Amino acid sequence: MKLSAHFALRTLIHSDTARMRGIDNTPPLRLAKNLTLLARRLDAVQALLHHPLAISSGFRSPALNAEIGGSQTSGHMLGLAADFTCQKSGSPFQVCRRIAGSKIPFDQLIYEFGDRQDGGWIHISFARRARRRIMTVCLGHQRYRRGLRRCPKPAP
């Protein structure tokens, strides 16, 4: 089922972890509106970046969220957040900088784990009242810092 011009429900609920561990990741019907909002906002992000987004995590059921140790208040459980990369458009840091400089009404934009070997990813969440909070979290400092910051270089 298509939720927006470029995003299908299937894409926003897919999880490799859920599949591997047999966890049900079907969203409840009451989150349909949130998932549609997420899909539409991701359309805007994709239009800004001019390349398809590779979504690694969208909706997470409470069971899946617990399994991966996600935050208790995670926007993923509300169907309002997604983690992604967009390699053709640049590194996660560059993509975050691009989104931060746009008019996209995100609630939180988090540059996550840029010091991992794979270069990390972008977490973006939406809400009715968009706060446009920008944060960084790295393996090197296990806490969220305000603003978009470089992570320490990964160990060789």
Ligand SMILES: [Zn+2]
């Ligand atoms: Zn996330």
